[in-house]
Amino acid sequence: AVWASAAAAQTDPLPSWSDGPTKQAIIGFVTDVTREGSPDFLPVAQRIATFDNDGTLWIEQPIYVQFAFALDRVRELAPQHPEWSRTQPFKDVLEGKMEALAGLGEHAAVEIVATTHAGMTPDQFLQIVKNWLATAEHPRFQRRYVELLYQPMLEVLSYMRANGFATYIVSGGGIEFMRAFAPEQYGIPPEQIVGSSIVTTFERRDGLPDLFRLPKVNFVDDGPGKPVGINQHIGLRPVAAFGNSDGDLEMLQWTTEAGKRRLGVVVRHTDAEREYAYDRDSKVGRLDKALDAAVLDRWAVVDMKHDWKVIFPFEKR
Amino acid sequence: AVWASAAAAQTDPLPSWSDGPTKQAIIGFVTDVTREGSPDFLPVAQRIATFDNDGTLWIEQPIYVQFAFALDRVRELAPQHPEWSRTQPFKDVLEGKMEALAGLGEHAAVEIVATTHAGMTPDQFLQIVKNWLATAEHPRFQRRYVELLYQPMLEVLSYMRANGFATYIVSGGGIEFMRAFAPEQYGIPPEQIVGSSIVTTFERRDGLPDLFRLPKVNFVDDGPGKPVGINQHIGLRPVAAFGNSDGDLEMLQWTTEAGKRRLGVVVRHTDAEREYAYDRDSKVGRLDKALDAAVLDRWAVVDMKHDWKVIFPFEKR
Ligand SMILES: [Ca+2]
Numbered sequence: 330a331v332w333a334s335a336a337a338a339q340t341d342p343l344p345s346w347s348d349g350p351t352k353q354a355i356i357g358f359v360t361d362v363t364r365e366g367s368p369d370f371l372p373v374a375q376r377i378a379t380f381d382n383d384g385t386l387w388i389e390q391p392i393y394v395q396f397a398f399a400l401d402r403v404r405e406l407a408p409q410h411p412e413w414s415r416t417q418p419f420k421d422v423l424e425g426k427m428e429a430l431a432g433l434g435e436h437a438a439v440e441i442v443a444t445t446h447a448g449m450t451p452d453q454f455l456q457i458v459k460n461w462l463a464t465a466e467h468p469r470f471q472r473r474y475v476e477l478l479y480q481p482m483l484e485v486l487s488y489m490r491a492n493g494f495a496t497y498i499v500s501g502g503g504i505e506f507m508r509a510f511a512p513e514q515y516g517i518p519p520e521q522i523v524g525s526s527i528v529t530t531f532e533r534r535d536g537l538p539d540l541f542r543l544p545k546v547n548f549v550d551d552g553p554g555k556p557v558g559i560n561q562h563i564g565l566r567p568v569a570a571f572g573n574s575d576g577d578l579e580m581l582q583w584t585t586e587a588g589k590r591r592l593g594v595v596v597r598h599t600d601a602e603r604e605y606a607y608d609r610d611s612k613v614g615r616l617d618k619a620l621d622a623a624v625l626d627r628w629a630v631v632d633m634k635h636d637w638k639v640i641f642p643f644e645k646r
Numbered sequence: 647a648v649w650a651s652a653a654a655a656q657t658d659p660l661p662s663w664s665d666g667p668t669k670q671a672i673i674g675f676v677t678d679v680t681r682e683g684s685p686d687f688l689p690v691a692q693r694i695a696t697f698d699n700d701g702t703l704w705i706e707q708p709i710y711v712q713f714a715f716a717l718d719r720v721r722e723l724a725p726q727h728p729e730w731s732r733t734q735p736f737k738d739v740l741e742g743k744m745e746a747l748a749g750l751g752e753h754a755a756v757e758i759v760a761t762t763h764a765g766m767t768p769d770q771f772l773q774i775v776k777n778w779l780a781t782a783e784h785p786r787f788q789r790r791y792v793e794l795l796y797q798p799m800l801e802v803l804s805y806m807r808a809n810g811f812a813t814y815i816v817s818g819g820g821i822e823f824m825r826a827f828a829p830e831q832y833g834i835p836p837e838q839i840v841g842s843s844i845v846t847t848f849e850r851r852d853g854l855p856d857l858f859r860l861p862k863v864n865f866v867d868d869g870p871g872k873p874v875g876i877n878q879h880i881g882l883r884p885v886a887a888f889g890n891s892d893g894d895l896e897m898l899q900w901t902t903e904a905g906k907r908r909l910g911v912v913v914r915h916t917d918a919e920r921e922y923a924y925d926r927d928s929k930v931g932r933l934d935k936a937l938d939a940a941v942l943d944r945w946a947v948v949d950m951k952h953d954w955k956v957i958f959p960f961e962k963r
């Protein structure tokens with residue numbers, strides 16, 4: 330801890346974080362497990378850190394970014410589907426009834442995602458998402474979604490990688506949706522992204538072998554699915570995990586309840602002015618059980634309003 | 647090619663390979679795609695090479711190593727399952743009727759694997775496999791299975807990694823079975839192993855969160871499943887692929903039929919004296935369609951008898 334303070338005084342690896350227990354929890358952990366001879370030392374191969382995406386690395390209000398994408402896709406594809414003007418849930422989307430959509434059951438949400446995310450190759454889907462991200466704007470901030478990443482978390486990603494950690498995204502969002510921006514925006518390559526997926530199938534079309542995305546759920550990387558997805562993709566239990574909602578509960582428990590020096594961090598949205606304030610009663614990113622568990626399991630809880638000097642990169646001078 | 651020859655003359659990166667078109671195909675490809683300014687140049691992030699395991703990196707005759715493991719597990723678990731002495735396929739296993747087992751339908755094989763591979767955590771399974779590999783011996787060579795890796799392929803793995811390639815295993819074998827030896831034997835970390843899997847589930851037992859392996863197939867990483875597994879785990883199409891059977895056909899096609907400089911390699915088992923000779927009629931590792939496709943798609947075909955100076959590491963002086 331002495332060394333951490335000394336190092337921090339020289340060049341602060343987390344300049345957008347206010348001094349305090351949360352920042353110290355992160356720096357203290359990294360210092361302890363990377364110091365040769367420390368009882369908590371971890372070889373590089375075991376330095377696996379997992380990060381939830383929506384609400385942990387970028388904005389998720391008023392609706393998940395991927396759902397905003399799906400709604401725009403419905404509008405774009407509508408001319409080829411005249412029947413949607415009289416079929417739910419598409420009718421509500423096309424008539425802009427956002428209140429109705431907010432209360433959508435899971436089935437309707439899955440139907441919208443499946444319809445708008447399937448029927449093409451992974452390469453084609455990647456390009457569709459990239460094109461959308463290049464122009465679509467957040468309704469409140471009037472900025473592209475890739476500008477609404479959390480600057481303090483970008484610093485955590487860089488800081489941990491500089492200390493030999495592999496930084497994985499482990500998100501309930503679509504694995505191929507995230508591959509359209511995570512490599513460029515977070516410096517996380519496609520093979521270090523774990524997410525939900527739809528079924529893909531190998532086929533020859535027009536004589537060429539390719540994969541095709543089908544409107545059928547393959548894997549849901551959320552809640553208890555996160556440890557399963559991590560084990561499948563990485564094959565090691567993480568030593569640090571970052572999340573913001575009850576969907577991260579099992580990942581955080583599995584990571585930290587190992588009887589060793591581990592790090593669990595919960596990002597709590599407490600800043601209605603600069604971003605949003607929500608937790609136990611939110612439909613998007615509900616943080617209830619995991620907030621109670623944070624006390625029990627001694628996870629660091631980020632108070633965005635007080636712990637983060639800036640929220641988004643564009644706020645930096 | 648001039649540079650490749652010059653470099654090869656100085657320090658041969660593939661010393662166990664006889665000079666000839668197969669060796670030159672591998673070295674020529676690596677040289678072309680790693681030379682700055684070459685029209686075929688590939689940035690490091692795109693240097694993805696995939697390797698089948700059974701019959702490509704290690705021995706697979708007279709039965710797959712993992713199946714030998716499963717049979718030994720049946721014998722070990724038999725005292726806890728008295729009913730097996732009158733239930734097929736377990737009865738045949740316990741009575742050593744190998745001819746009957748060779749003709750096993752897929753269902754019976756799956757039943758044996760499911761029964762012997764499930765009911766524990768991934769960590770426990772890893773330890774069971776490690777313990778078995780430490781003592782079990784190949785019936786013909788009287789050596790442990792991890793001694794029966796192909797020395798020339800170990801050199802290819804090292805050579806490609808030294809040239810910036812990520813070397814992935816993509817096998818029909820079990821992903822968690824391979825994680826017990828591939829990191830140590832091949833230098834391939836757990837997150838670069840793609841394979842078949844059974845369902846795992848997150849649960850708390852005795853108060854601790856962990857994963858548990860269930861006797862249910864999750865994913866079959868074989869044939870058309872290989873491109874699907876690669877897309878899921880890596881998110882990029884490989885630029886080089888190595889296989890030895892029809893189970894690698896789609897992976898090889900998807901890799902090489904991209905209209906660019908790509909490498910496909912088929913290991914053909916032609917050496918009955920030093921290893922085994924088998925192809926179109928073999929029950930294990932059948933090489934039929936992929937042998938025809940090799941001509942059409944210009945894949946390099948390894949003639950083990952002539953291309954490999956040694957087969958196994960222990961043959962080196
Ligand atoms: Ca989240």
Ligand SMILES: [Ca+2]
Nearest residue numbers: 698700701891
């Ligand atoms: Ca094989």
